[in-house]
Amino acid sequence: MTVRLRVAPSPTGDPHVGTAYMSLFNLAFVRQQGGQFVLRIEDTDRARFRADSEQQVFDMLSWLGLQWDEGPDKGGPFAPYRQSERLETYQPHVEKLLADGHAYYCWCTPERLQEMREDQQRRKVPTGYDRLCYGKTFEERAALPGCSDVPVVRMLIPDDPPLHFTDLIRGEVNAPMPDDQVILKADGFPTYHLAVVVDDHLMGITHVVRGEEWISSTPKHLLLFDWLGWERPAFAHMPLLRNVDKSKISKRKNPAARLTWFVEQGYLPEALLNFLGLLGYSLPSGEEIFTFSEMSESFDWTRVNTVGPVFDLDKLSWLNGHYIRELAEDDLAARLVPFLTEAGWYDGSAEHAALLAGSVPLIQTRMAVLSEVVDLLRFLFVADEDFVVDPVAVEKSLVGAVPVLTAAADALEPLTSWSTEAIQTAMDAALLDGLGLKRGKAYAPVRAAVCGSTIAPPLPESMALLGKDRVLRRLRGAPVL
RNA sequence: GUCCCCAUCGUCUAGCGGCCUAGGACUCCACCCUUUCAAGGUGGCUACGCGGGUUCGAAUCCCGUUGGGGGCACCA
Numbered sequence: 001m002t003v004r005l006r007v008a009p010s011p012t013g014d015p016h017v018g019t020a021y022m023s024l025f026n027l028a029f030v031r032q033q034g035g036q037f038v039l040r041i042e043d044t045d046r047a048r049f050r051a052d053s054e055q056q057v058f059d060m061l062s063w064l065g066l067q068w069d070e071g072p073d074k075g076g077p078f079a080p081y082r083q084s085e086r087l088e089t090y091q092p093h094v095e096k097l098l099a100d101g102h103a104y105y106c107w108c109t110p111e112r113l114q115e116m117r118e119d120q121q122r123r124k125v126p127t128g129y130d131r132l133c134y135g136k137t138f139e140e141r142a143a144l145p146g147c148s149d150v151p152v153v154r155m156l157i158p159d160d161p162p163l164h165f166t167d168l169i170r171g172e173v174n175a176p177m178p179d180d181q182v183i184l185k186a187d188g189f190p191t192y193h194l195a196v197v198v199d200d201h202l203m204g205i206t207h208v209v210r211g212e213e214w215i216s217s218t219p220k221h222l223l224l225f226d227w228l229g230w231e232r233p234a235f236a237h238m239p240l241l242r243n244v245d246k247s248k249i250s251k252r253k254n255p256a257a258r259l260t261w262f263v264e265q266g267y268l269p270e271a272l273l274n275f276l277g278l279l280g281y282s283l284p285s286g287e288e289i290f291t292f293s294e295m296s297e298s299f300d301w302t303r304v305n306t307v308g309p310v311f312d313l314d315k316l317s318w319l320n321g322h323y324i325r326e327l328a329e330d331d332l333a334a335r336l337v338p339f340l341t342e343a344g345w346y347d348g349s350a351e352h353a354a355l356l357a358g359s360v361p362l363i364q365t366r367m368a369v370l371s372e373v374v375d376l377l378r379f380l381f382v383a384d385e386d387f388v389v390d391p392v393a394v395e396k397s398l399v400g401a402v403p404v405l406t407a408a409a410d411a412l413e414p415l416t417s418w419s420t421e422a423i424q425t426a427m428d429a430a431l432l433d434g435l436g437l438k439r440g441k442a443y444a445p446v447r448a449a450v451c452g453s454t455i456a457p458p459l460p461e462s463m464a465l466l467g468k469d470r471v472l473r474r475l476r477g478a479p480v481l
Numbered sequence: 482g483u484c485c486c487c488a489u490c491g492u493c494u495a496g497c498g499g500c501c502u503a504g505g506a507c508u509c510c511a512c513c514c515u516u517u518c519a520a521g522g523u524g525g526c527u528a529c530g531c532g533g534g535u536u537c538g539a540a541u542c543c544c545g546u547u548g549g550g551g552g553c554a555c556c557a
Binding site: 366 | 483484488491492493494504505506507515519521549553554556557
């Protein structure tokens with residue numbers, strides 16, 4: 001039997017990093033087993049639905065190279081893959097559960113349920129539906145307070161539900177006693193619990209891989225599989241990604257919870273994927289730098305940790321820097337273009353392309369994320385009238401710097417060949433031999449005047465790229481103190 | 482509150498009874514290299530939460546405790 005797994009995000013906003021995390025582990029197993037990976041959109045929550053969210057999910061997973069075999073955009077033998085388009089699929093199963101006595105109607109208003117829970121908390125007993133509606137007709141129920149016109153359908157949880165199951169990652173797991181979960185809402189939409197079971201069965205899902213937060217509702221799902229006479233899939237509950245304070249990773253506390261953030265900051269998809277694979281997991285080889293294929297080949301559920309890892313940006317930055325350094329120069333240049341364009345500096349001309357190509361080797365080891373290119377190459381791409389020397393650099397390097405800058409300018413002015421070598425030779429002759437300065441001391445003011453900062457790519461190379469005119473202008477017009 | 486899950490350096494992890502005076506990576510610190518900043522090289526700091534067992538022997542097994550997390554929705 002071929003293995004079929006799925007990821008089932010809800011289109012409720014910016015795609016979540018957890019979706020990518022789950023997809024990675026799903027896919028690592030699927031590709032190893034030669035099975036299929038399904039992308040299903042769980043849009044049963046009308047209130048939180050966001051129209052553009054679905055496309056963003058597609059875009060982000062594609063960006064990461066996590067390709068699904070079936071989905072709303074691709075189609076497949078079990079279409080449709082949006083739950084909102086499958087409403088009629090769920091109905092007969094609800095009716096069967098009702099007919100078999102496994103489910104019942106409930107007319108309780110949200111207000112009544114709210115009061116009931118508050119009362120239960122006060123009395124320090126487990127919260128759960130009190131079955132006021134169970135066994136009653138609408139007329140009987142309507143005589144009591146807190147009754148609405150349109151009912152929901154609830155599961156009738158037996159006294160001995162399956163509270164025990166085998167998890168691929170955790171082994172034997174105990175789950176809590178469920179309460180009478182709503183499976184069909186008043187608006188006619190199924191809740192997650194019903195929809196996920198029906199769809200997983202109908203779509204032939206063999207392994208349910210999801211976050212640890214679902215352990216507590218697994219008994220409900222087990223019950224539904226059993227009641228409907230369906231074979232239970234295997235379960236793997238992944239650890240939850242955490243914020244630095246160890247709470248479940250959230251968009252509120254952590255910018256990295258939004259997948260689009262990584263694109264904006266200039267993380268490479270291969271670095272993020274590698275990093276995600278390092279969270280709660282390690283390769284048998286101990287290797288920390290690996291590709292998806294390498295992870296997939298040796299993938300093993302029992303190697304997944306049960307502890308929720310903190311999403312540590314420091315390590316991701318290092319990894320990203322590593323991958324940036326591994327890139328071919330023209331590849332890196334291409335990936336930098338969007339950031340320079342965004343800054344308004346890059347027009348795609350041959351001149352700009354050449355400038356960028358020349359700078360890549362100078363900055364490749366100096367970036368942790370691609371967006372840093374903006375600061376690194378400001379001196380080179382910024383319009384002349386917008387060029388300013390950082391006040392910190394002025395204070396640190398340009399105090400009494402007129403003699404050095406003048407000597408440098410005078411030595412560079414007559415050059416006929418404007419190459420790195422010629423520039424360095426001329427500068428060294430004028431400043432080291434001429435003024436008797438050490439190289440560090442001599443280059444500092446020149447760097448500040450030309451690059452506008454105490455931190456910059458190697459100086460002669462930078463000057464060569466900038467061009468003679470601009471270098472001389474900056475040297476002679478520097479804001480010397 | 483209640484139920485469930487979990488517990489090795491600051492962080493990510495290796496470890497699945499003896500190979501552990503606990504290994505690797507990131508971070509941090511020092512040094513080297515060096516025109517700044519990086520990158521690179523070398524070295525260093527830092528952990529088995531606690532208490533009981535079991536065993537010749539425990540980071541590894543059991544119990545308790547403490548701590549953390551998650552669930553308890555007509556959200557997923």
